[in-house]
Amino acid sequence: MAEEAVPTVIADGVNIIYKVIAGQGGKGTAATAFRRILKRQDRPTIREVHAVKDVTFTAYKGDAIGVIGRNGSGKSTLLRAIAGLLPPASGAIYTGGRPSLLGVNAAMMNDLTGDRNVVLGCLAMGMSPDEIQQRYDEIVEFSGIGEFIDLPMSTYSSGMSARLKFAIASAKSHDILLVDEALATGDAEFRVRSEQKIKDLRTEAGTVFLVSHSLDVVLDTCNRAIWLDKGVLRMDGEVREVVSAYNREATAAR
Amino acid sequence: MSTAADPARTAELAAMAERHGLSRSSARPELPGYLRELWGRRQFIVSYARARTYSMYAGARLGSVWQILTPLLNAAVYYLAFGVLLGTKNGIPNYPAFLICGMFVFTFTQRSMTEGSRAISLNMSLIRTLHFPRATLPLAYVVNELNQMAVSMGILFVLVGFTDGVSPRWFLVIPALTLQTMFNIGMTMTFARIGTFVSDISQLLPFVTRTWLYASGIFFSIPDKLAALDAPPWVIHLLALNPITAYIDIVRRALLDEHEQHQLPNAWPIAAAWAVIALVGGFIYFWRAEDRYGRG
Numbered sequence: 001m002a003e004e005a006v007p008t009v010i011a012d013g014v015n016i017i018y019k020v021i022a023g024q025g026g027k028g029t030a031a032t033a034f035r036r037i038l039k040r041q042d043r044p045t046i047r048e049v050h051a052v053k054d055v056t057f058t059a060y061k062g063d064a065i066g067v068i069g070r071n072g073s074g075k076s077t078l079l080r081a082i083a084g085l086l087p088p089a090s091g092a093i094y095t096g097g098r099p100s101l102l103g104v105n106a107a108m109m110n111d112l113t114g115d116r117n118v119v120l121g122c123l124a125m126g127m128s129p130d131e132i133q134q135r136y137d138e139i140v141e142f143s144g145i146g147e148f149i150d151l152p153m154s155t156y157s158s159g160m161s162a163r164l165k166f167a168i169a170s171a172k173s174h175d176i177l178l179v180d181e182a183l184a185t186g187d188a189e190f191r192v193r194s195e196q197k198i199k200d201l202r203t204e205a206g207t208v209f210l211v212s213h214s215l216d217v218v219l220d221t222c223n224r225a226i227w228l229d230k231g232v233l234r235m236d237g238e239v240r241e242v243v244s245a246y247n248r249e250a251t252a253a254r
Numbered sequence: 255m256s257t258a259a260d261p262a263r264t265a266e267l268a269a270m271a272e273r274h275g276l277s278r279s280s281a282r283p284e285l286p287g288y289l290r291e292l293w294g295r296r297q298f299i300v301s302y303a304r305a306r307t308y309s310m311y312a313g314a315r316l317g318s319v320w321q322i323l324t325p326l327l328n329a330a331v332y333y334l335a336f337g338v339l340l341g342t343k344n345g346i347p348n349y350p351a352f353l354i355c356g357m358f359v360f361t362f363t364q365r366s367m368t369e370g371s372r373a374i375s376l377n378m379s380l381i382r383t384l385h386f387p388r389a390t391l392p393l394a395y396v397v398n399e400l401n402q403m404a405v406s407m408g409i410l411f412v413l414v415g416f417t418d419g420v421s422p423r424w425f426l427v428i429p430a431l432t433l434q435t436m437f438n439i440g441m442t443m444t445f446a447r448i449g450t451f452v453s454d455i456s457q458l459l460p461f462v463t464r465t466w467l468y469a470s471g472i473f474f475s476i477p478d479k480l481a482a483l484d485a486p487p488w489v490i491h492l493l494a495l496n497p498i499t500a501y502i503d504i505v506r507r508a509l510l511d512e513h514e515q516h517q518l519p520n521a522w523p524i525a526a527a528w529a530v531i532a533l534v535g536g537f538i539y540f541w542r543a544e545d546r547y548g549r550g
Contacts, residue, residue, distance in 0.1 A: 091277065101383065110362050165383065169384070
């Protein structure tokens with residue numbers, strides 16, 4: 001091994017089990033809540049979901065990995081585990097640096113205006129006020145929000161807030177960027193720009209994970225793909241091969 | 255298919271991770287590094303607190319005038335209920351200042367606790383989007399409440415200035431509120447963690463704080479009450495251990511002219527001890543779950 005590729009994410013036999021509240025079990029009065037706390041009991045209606053089953057892979061610097069699979073196959077869960085937000089029940093995930101997760105339902109602060117969200121988001125990522133002042137125009141321009149930047153984010157359409165979130169998160173160069181369907185709601189013009197941004201991030205020798213149901217986007221931006229099926233890793237390889245195998249099965253099932 | 259990881263592969267992957275300096279994605283940062291990171295985000299804490307204050311009153315027509323109106327109205331309501339209707343004054347000089355002082359100090363801690371219990375759960379989406387030390391959120395909530403407390407204190411200064419007159423003793427308010435803020439940071443951190451994992455706590459807290467309110471000597475003077483009841487002397491020492499009582503007492507000592515006859519034993523040392531215990535304990539308690547916020 002002369003030139004070993006530099007790994008950025010290593011997943012080793014990852015199993016993820018999480019708890020969900022299935023339905024509204026009983027009215028939450030103070031007395032019942034208190035009893036539950038005392039007995040350290042979960043709500044009676046909590047169910048366990050085994051979302052990711054024994055997934056192993058290694059991602060390297062410069063990889064852009066598309067994660068594909070049907071709804072509920074564990075794609076978003078896997079991304080959240082890489083981001084360190086969900087602990088694996090068994091197995092381990094090693095990452096170099098702090099991964100950032102960009103999700104479609106990840107709002108910032110909805111009652112604040114767009115420009116305040118830009119400043120707060122950048123401060124939260126650890127940028128200095130000077131740095132923010134320098135990059136502010138660039139971020140706003142990239143988001144394409146225009147004059148709406150003065151309005152509260154709660155007035156934005158889902159596409160607009162996704163654009164702003166992507167613009168904020170991509171203002172800083174990340175070692176590992178996890179994109180969860182965040183581009184799906186943007187319009188065609190924004191999609192082109194964000195795909196370019198993902199390619200730029202790749203050439204900056206970062207690693208990008210992209211969850212998308214749009215196989216065209218995956219083919220355009222990724223060099224590698226992971227296919228998850230009911231939480232199990234079905235295939236991991238060159239993007240064209242994986243996507244065509246996935247396509248074959250999808251058409252065969254019909 | 256077996257779900258047990260292959261031990262040889264596990265060792266090999268762990269070795270590769272080690273070689274390239276990768277770390278477990280859900281690991282908790284060390285305490286010194288965490289503190290450094292937190293210091294680096296001080297701008298974020300202040301900006302976030304300001305933004306929250308702004309958005310809190312953004313919908314109201316009177317806007318941030320409510321920041322002054324809310325404590326004023328609170329003071330008026332409590333004076334009406336306890337001073338006029340129930341007549342709890344019995345012999346306390348300058349009762350309005352006595353009562354309002356206690357109320358404001360209590361509210362500072364109470365709001366830090368109840369708001370703090372939602373500091374993480376209300377910001378889940380932000381937590382899941384960006385990586386930053388989570389302790390910034392409860393800290394921002396305390397900054398917010400401190401800001402409100404400063405406004406309330408301004409009102410109190412005006413009231414006491416008109417009734418008892420200005421005194422250099424007022425400067426003692428600064429160390430008193432510093433100690434209380436330390437205590438509040440600890441409480442906010444503690445309840446932020448509890449509130450994240452046991453969401454029922456935000457339903458329970460109002461009952462807890464209301465009980466605390468009645469036990470803390472806000473409407474009446476504890477020494478006078480105990481003297482009237484002929485209680486044994488150890489009772490007052492026990493009641494004086496209540497942190498809120500101590501903070502109220504040291505602020506009253508600073509502001510009220512004739513409080514000396516009614517003051518509690520050892521209020522300053524008790525206030526200082528609680529401040530340190532709560533700050534250190536609450537911070538460590540919060541930090542120990544740092545890797546688990548945002549899950550669920």
